[in-house]
Amino acid sequence: MNIVVCLKQVPKKDSILRIAADQKWIDDRDISYEMSEADAYALEEALRQREKHGSGEVIVLALGPERVRQSIKEALAKGADRAIHLHDDIFNSATDAAGVARALAAALKDEKFDLVFTGLQSDDYGFAQVGLILAETLGLSSATIVMEVQPEGDSVRVKRELESGWFQWVKIPMPALLTIQSGINQLRYATLKGIMAAKKKELKEVKAADLGLTAQALQPAQVIEKAYLPIKSKQTEIIAGKPAEAAAKLVEKLKFDARVL
Amino acid sequence: MNIERETLEMDVLLVGAGPANLSCALHLTNLVAQHNEKAKADGGRQLHELNIAVIEKAAEIGAHQLSGAVLDPISLRELLPDFEKDAPFEAPVGDEKVYFLTASGKIPAPILPPPLRNHGNYVISLNKFVRWLGDKCEAAGVNIFPEFPGWEMLYDNNAVIGVRTGDKGIDKNGKPKAVFEPGVDIVAKVTVLGEGVRGSLTKQLLKQLKLDAGKDPQVYSVGVKELWEMPDDRFPAGSIIHTMGWPLDSHTFGGSWVYGMKDRIINIGLAVGLDYRDPKIDPHHEFQKFKTHPLFAELLQGGKMIRYGAKAMPVGGWYTMPKPTHDGVMIIGDSAATLNGERLKGIHTAIKAGMLAAETILEALLADDYSDKILSRYETRLKESYVGKELYQTRNFHQAFDKGRNMGLMIAGISTLTGGRLPTRLPIKAGHEHMQHQQANGADRYADLKYDDKLTFAKLTDVYYSSTAHDEDQPCHLHVLDTNICIDRCTKEFGNPCQHFCPASVYEMVEDKESRKLHINFSNCVHCKTCDIMDPYQIINWVPPEGGGGPNYRNM
Amino acid sequence: MSEGILLFIEQRDGKLNRTSLETLVAVQKIAATTGDTTSAVVLGQGINEVATEIAAKKLAKVYTVEDDKLATYTPDAYVGALKQVIEKLNPRMVAFSHTYRVRDFAPRLTAALGKTFVTDCISFRQDGNDTVFTRQIFQGKINTDVRVQSAPPIFVSFQAGSYRADLAEVGDAPAAVEALAVDLSSVDVRTQTEAPFQEAKQAVDLTQAPLIVAIGRGIKEKDNIKIIEDLAAAMGAEIAASRPICDNEWLPMDRQIGSSGQTVAPKLYLAIGISGAIQHVVGMKNSQTIVAINKDPEAPIFDIADYGIVGDLFDIIPALTAEVKKAKGE
Numbered sequence A: 001m002n003i004v005v006c007l008k009q010v011p012k013k014d015s016i017l018r019i020a021a022d023q024k025w026i027d028d029r030d031i032s033y034e035m036s037e038a039d040a041y042a043l044e045e046a047l048r049q050r051e052k053h054g055s056g057e058v059i060v061l062a063l064g065p066e067r068v069r070q071s072i073k074e075a076l077a078k079g080a081d082r083a084i085h086l087h088d089d090i091f092n093s094a095t096d097a098a099g100v101a102r103a104l105a106a107a108l109k110d111e112k113f114d115l116v117f118t119g120l121q122s123d124d125y126g127f128a129q130v131g132l133i134l135a136e137t138l139g140l141s142s143a144t145i146v147m148e149v150q151p152e153g154d155s156v157r158v159k160r161e162l163e164s165g166w167f168q169w170v171k172i173p174m175p176a177l178l179t180i181q182s183g184i185n186q187l188r189y190a191t192l193k194g195i196m197a198a199k200k201k202e203l204k205e206v207k208a209a210d211l212g213l214t215a216q217a218l219q220p221a222q223v224i225e226k227a228y229l230p231i232k233s234k235q236t237e238i239i240a241g242k243p244a245e246a247a248a249k250l251v252e253k254l255k256f257d258a259r260v261l
Numbered sequence B: 001m002n003i004e005r006e007t008l009e010m011d012v013l014l015v016g017a018g019p020a021n022l023s024c025a026l027h028l029t030n031l032v033a034q035h036n037e038k039a040k041a042d043g044g045r046q047l048h049e050l051n052i053a054v055i056e057k058a059a060e061i062g063a064h065q066l067s068g069a070v071l072d073p074i075s076l077r078e079l080l081p082d083f084e085k086d087a088p089f090e091a092p093v094g095d096e097k098v099y100f101l102t103a104s105g106k107i108p109a110p111i112l113p114p115p116l117r118n119h120g121n122y123v124i125s126l127n128k129f130v131r132w133l134g135d136k137c138e139a140a141g142v143n144i145f146p147e148f149p150g151w152e153m154l155y156d157n158n159a160v161i162g163v164r165t166g167d168k169g170i171d172k173n174g175k176p177k178a179v180f181e182p183g184v185d186i187v188a189k190v191t192v193l194g195e196g197v198r199g200s201l202t203k204q205l206l207k208q209l210k211l212d213a214g215k216d217p218q219v220y221s222v223g224v225k226e227l228w229e230m231p232d233d234r235f236p237a238g239s240i241i242h243t244m245g246w247p248l249d250s251h252t253f254g255g256s257w258v259y260g261m262k263d264r265i266i267n268i269g270l271a272v273g274l275d276y277r278d279p280k281i282d283p284h285h286e287f288q289k290f291k292t293h294p295l296f297a298e299l300l301q302g303g304k305m306i307r308y309g310a311k312a313m314p315v316g317g318w319y320t321m322p323k324p325t326h327d328g329v330m331i332i333g334d335s336a337a338t339l340n341g342e343r344l345k346g347i348h349t350a351i352k353a354g355m356l357a358a359e360t361i362l363e364a365l366l367a368d369d370y371s372d373k374i375l376s377r378y379e380t381r382l383k384e385s386y387v388g389k390e391l392y393q394t395r396n397f398h399q400a401f402d403k404g405r406n407m408g409l410m411i412a413g414i415s416t417l418t419g420g421r422l423p424t425r426l427p428i429k430a431g432h433e434h435m436q437h438q439q440a441n442g443a444d445r446y447a448d449l450k451y452d453d454k455l456t457f458a459k460l461t462d463v464y465y466s467s468t469a470h471d472e473d474q475p476c477h478l479h480v481l482d483t484n485i486c487i488d489r490c491t492k493e494f495g496n497p498c499q500h501f502c503p504a505s506v507y508e509m510v511e512d513k514e515s516r517k518l519h520i521n522f523s524n525c526v527h528c529k530t531c532d533i534m535d536p537y538q539i540i541n542w543v544p545p546e547g548g549g550g551p552n553y554r555n556m
Numbered sequence C: 001m002s003e004g005i006l007l008f009i010e011q012r013d014g015k016l017n018r019t020s021l022e023t024l025v026a027v028q029k030i031a032a033t034t035g036d037t038t039s040a041v042v043l044g045q046g047i048n049e050v051a052t053e054i055a056a057k058k059l060a061k062v063y064t065v066e067d068d069k070l071a072t073y074t075p076d077a078y079v080g081a082l083k084q085v086i087e088k089l090n091p092r093m094v095a096f097s098h099t100y101r102v103r104d105f106a107p108r109l110t111a112a113l114g115k116t117f118v119t120d121c122i123s124f125r126q127d128g129n130d131t132v133f134t135r136q137i138f139q140g141k142i143n144t145d146v147r148v149q150s151a152p153p154i155f156v157s158f159q160a161g162s163y164r165a166d167l168a169e170v171g172d173a174p175a176a177v178e179a180l181a182v183d184l185s186s187v188d189v190r191t192q193t194e195a196p197f198q199e200a201k202q203a204v205d206l207t208q209a210p211l212i213v214a215i216g217r218g219i220k221e222k223d224n225i226k227i228i229e230d231l232a233a234a235m236g237a238e239i240a241a242s243r244p245i246c247d248n249e250w251l252p253m254d255r256q257i258g259s260s261g262q263t264v265a266p267k268l269y270l271a272i273g274i275s276g277a278i279q280h281v282v283g284m285k286n287s288q289t290i291v292a293i294n295k296d297p298e299a300p301i302f303d304i305a306d307y308g309i310v311g312d313l314f315d316i317i318p319a320l321t322a323e324v325k326k327a328k329g330e
Ligand SMILES: Cc1cc2nc3c(=O)[nH]c(=O)nc-3n(C[C@H](O)[C@H](O)[C@H](O)COP(=O)(O)OP(=O)(O)OC[C@H]3O[C@@H](n4cnc5c(N)ncnc54)[C@H](O)[C@@H]3O)c2cc1C
Pocket: B015, B016, B017, B018, B019, B020, B021, B055, B056, B057, B058, B062, B064, B065, B066, B067, B068, B069, B070, B071, B072, B126, B148, B149, B150, B151, B194, B195, B196, B197, B199, B200, B201, B222, B223, B224, B269, B271, B311, B312, B313, B332, B333, B334, B335, B339, B344, B345, B346, B347, B348, B350, B544
């Protein structure tokens, strides 16, 4: 069983985010990065599937600048077998989901795999699209927001999360792309031995030109015109009166003004 | 719990990725390379390629590092002669001012006191600096393992043979979780502790081997700082201000710094001596109050606070330095009190200490003898170096403050003028012993301190800006050895000062109908070590939490 | 020339998904500024009722697409069918609600058509001929205004709760319902589905709860939580808490809101005896309506509340429970 895991690196959860001077993105100086949460679960699921299956490879595929190596190394330390890093300035043009998916698809053209895992969405842009665009481009079957994975012969049976506490099992033929939900498993820790072993694993750097891609081809079709902190223009209405009066007034407001009851 | 543990063999293991250990690791790889080149030429014995490991409790190098900092480049120039090419420094020190503050005024120092003169030095961010140094180490083949705290010293008789790293995946009741990963026994020919201030392994080791016998107790200060992003260049990179005086009372040692950094960032902080008397003193609150001084309220006007942090530092110096070596082990940097308390500088001394340790380790490798016989040469080297000289000269500095600020300033003045010579060696007691019982009707020191979320911030708001996080499902890493003291004696005698001296609101006394108890919000902990130091009963034992937990300092 | 806005209506077992009505409001608002005609499309089988329900709203037309292959939802059949619908109708814009189902097929659809898809938007602004969409990044910490730079149709999805379904405009007369034929014979449906199910015991997912009653240390003791449970039951709300409550294990960890807990944005967040520390506030500040009950008039929670009552929660909560029951006619 060969599984490709697409990894994205994003600012750490607890980062204090500031808007960049050009108001197009965050100020990315002095930010620490980590694997996007759902991607970390996707990696873990791939490692577990491979271990259960007993053979095959887990291949990490990541696009991004130099700093992404740190997350790739972490994935290798946890047990991935090899990694492909799409890394040069041309890839910086890919700022929408389609551009990223196009580059990832190009990198997978010559790879042999049964499954491709991505996170269900990234913690930064949150497009929730890259996986499916990749599936469409490569002609793979797909299932999203996956909570359990059971390979069965040439197919894979997966438990999808639906809204409001509902789930559904679906079966799709392999090769298939699954977008993995956070919490599907428990993340392992990288071990010292794993970290040492990772140093010897293959980490292939791929340039856009190697894939026949140009900045033009990766141009985004949607762009962030402005990034800003959500504006809360709230006026707090203090409701006075004895408890019973205040309670009655509040219910009235919630029912008729805010219409939330 | 009987756990099977793996063993990892290394030549040299360094605990803590601070300037001391990273310099040691880098210098050692250089020395070995030089040695081998020479041996090759002369047909001498070559050393095999060394396995050097640095373990660090933070999630990445530098994430637990907080400093001023003004760097004296003297030792860095020896380690990396062309550091100016790519070192991530903010700026060379430019405009320098020193004031003595009163509640609303300032008295400029007529001349810059020599210890505060910084011409030729650099304003730097320590965590940027160590990340850069870490990259150099990795490029030289050093293994750096973030997220692996040293948990326990490993001994063979009394010789140190390595360190056990912390277990991962233990739940809050102490039971292994499904992903449990036991700590590893890293055994090494030489183990170097460069854990920084009040190292938890260092504490174990000093106790086990009595390496601090006959030394003065260490004294500490805690520094609380914020970074501010300014709308303009009003305080250019490289500008510095130091102050003494207000708001600290005359029994409290300390002072402030304001350093201009790149990109319109102001770095402002206050160091408070951890030998104050009033148990109600709260370093975070003192710092907030300090910022309301007209000088700083005006300076920060229109800016935005973007980061917060706190860390202690050992300021005792010469007479407090433990014996730094024993069979198989060395202690370097802040862990062994190489900081110069008078200049408030410990980075250059830590770097030099690391280099001298490396030179000693090379000798041990060549002799294949890792006993104290060879390792103890480090102490001699250190004391004979310029680090030894500057520490010796300032040997009476903090001790002088033991007598209170005014007296202290005078003595320190004399001491500076006379190259450290005082008629007699001053007696000293541990910082926490200075704390006095609370006054029954003592005034609230901070009654008029208001948090406006513009200039001043509540402690928890500040803690948010330290980006601190721990996995909540793990045992509390702050071991309070006897909580009965907290609810009884300490409440009466000191009014639970842990609630005040902790700059991260970790300790809280909570009351419900029938009881009053200590609640420890361990996940707020910024790893400053103040509680371990300042608790009047010395019943708080700080141990590292699961690897990776703690603050995430950037640019601090 | 592409023209008009097409709204995707989601249904399961012939039941309308309410979020489609929210997106209808967005679509009506866009059309009000651009003069676009608006139509809706429903896919499935046995969908007449849904179509009729939607046709009552102010829309030019409601299209129904029925096919055996659409009886149960699969991404392949939906992509195949909608591709043909879009090619036939040639709309200028296609709007979805950002539901789990839409997330499961719409990116494939847009990729198949070679179009860009602006997902999970919370609002829009018309700028000349362009519609500029607002979407959140970094899990709601930052807003962005996004402009599409490719030729129509523009694909967009709106986050649940961004618009209020009850504000959907009703038409003067019901819109015409028209069946659209599609040919799915060449569509290879690769997904075999099983029946959806609910798990017996599941962790609460507060992110899905429309109403949340949250308690903080002001509740004083575990036993007092009872009065909050009564209120929550009367309102049909989920209970959440600040960290100290979960630290004390008075409520399980999965009910903690804040930086080390869940991030939620319900329609109503009632904060009771919560001071409003920044670590708590980051987890709930995007709630649509925030009510704070606290005895300290200076408590920071009031800074972000829409409504506040200053007073003792032990007096106010029982009164509030009684009022809620009264309002619900119990
Ligand atoms: C507020 C403040 C201001 C200062 N200003 C200046 C200044 O202006 N100029 C100057 O030169 N110096 C200054 N210093 C002092 C200087 O920062 C220190 O002297 C210097 O950082 C010491 O280096 P070190 O390598 O010994 O320890 P540290 O820099 O403290 O590094 C120790 C490392 O070890 C890690 N560690 C600790 N325990 C363990 C364990 N058990 N397992 C794994 N890892 C562990 C820590 O996380 C840390 O990363 C200041 C210090 C403070 C606190």
